[in-house]
Amino acid sequence: MLATLLRRSRSRARAGLTVVEVVVALSVLVVAVSIFCQMLVSTARMRTMNRESLLAADAARVALERLRNEPFAQIWRRYNETPGDDPGGAGSAPGARFAVDGLESVDGAPAGMVGRYVFPTRVVEGLQGTGIGGLQLGGGKAALSGSSGGSGAPTTYELREDLVDASLGMPRDLDGDNVIDDENHALDYLVLPVRVELEWQSASGLRRFSVTTQLTDFRREGDA
Numbered sequence: 001m002l003a004t005l006l007r008r009s010r011s012r013a014r015a016g017l018t019v020v021e022v023v024v025a026l027s028v029l030v031v032a033v034s035i036f037c038q039m040l041v042s043t044a045r046m047r048t049m050n051r052e053s054l055l056a057a058d059a060a061r062v063a064l065e066r067l068r069n070e071p072f073a074q075i076w077r078r079y080n081e082t083p084g085d086d087p088g089g090a091g092s093a094p095g096a097r098f099a100v101d102g103l104e105s106v107d108g109a110p111a112g113m114v115g116r117y118v119f120p121t122r123v124v125e126g127l128q129g130t131g132i133g134g135l136q137l138g139g140g141k142a143a144l145s146g147s148s149g150g151s152g153a154p155t156t157y158e159l160r161e162d163l164v165d166a167s168l169g170m171p172r173d174l175d176g177d178n179v180i181d182d183e184n185h186a187l188d189y190l191v192l193p194v195r196v197e198l199e200w201q202s203a204s205g206l207r208r209f210s211v212t213t214q215l216t217d218f219r220r221e222g223d224a
Contacts, residue, residue, distance in 0.1 A: 056209035072217035158184035
């Protein structure tokens with residue numbers, strides 16, 4: 001009788017130990033599966049981020065090459081924020097913003113654009129004369145539509161040497177006269193700083209990419 005009770009006691013103990021082992025094993029398995037799933041999600045997110053970074057870098061490179069293929073004297077007027085001074089007529093040039101396939105624009109971005117060109121441009125209320133060579137510059141959408149700022153005069157955009165922007169290397173001499181002034185140099189610049197900025201919405205949140213360079217026109221003595 002005693003031996004039977006002892007055997008039953010040992011059997012119950014073994015059964016209880018087995019249940020504990022199963023619970024521990026399941027807990028370990030759940031933790032391992034959770035870690036594995038997190039690793040898969042992180043890997044997928046990293047792949048997406050890497051793909052987007054490559055798209056942004058390639059888009060910035062193409063954007064800069066696009067500028068280099070333009071007539072140097074027309075770059076600023078063709079790619080600034082206003083269509084009012086486009087060389088071929090108002091609204092005929094590409095403008096400051098561009099789209100990138102594969103990148104989702106942020107809320108509020110104009111026409112879904114994720115990229116833009118940034119020049120040392122200053123927004124000025126009121127027309128500042130007729131520019132250089134009698135050509136009137138600026139105007140933009142505000143001037144074309146007849147709207148104005150607080151002063152009642154149209155808003156214009158000027159390429160300025162006295163603009164402070166460390167990332168563009170400003171202020172600096174743009175027309176080669178060794179003087180930094182407060183004039184509009186839209187038609188006589190020899191050096192043109194530009195920053196290509198991209199901002200898009202990713203699965204990981206808002207992301208940005210930018211690249212800055214200095215464009216210049218190398219002409220040999222005697223060239224037109």
